[in-house]
């Protein structure tokens with residue numbers, strides 16, 4: 822997996838990055854405890870927000886690449 826597109830999950834309460842053990846696996850319906858503020862984050866909500874952010878990130882990367890390609894074509 823390309824680390825450039827790594828999605829960062831943020832705490833819904835304090836916006837701190839949610840860190841977990843390397844091998845931790847979360848499933849739909851799980852609660853992720855924030856190590857910063859101690860609040861429990863609903864996994865589904867966290868992922869939904871992270872996905873939206875990730876999609877935006879990917880989109881901007883794709884557009885940047887596209888722009889380069891177009892410029893190259895019309896050199």
Ligand SMILES: [Zn+2]
Pocket residue numbers: 832833834835836837855856857858859860
């Ligand atoms: Zn937090």
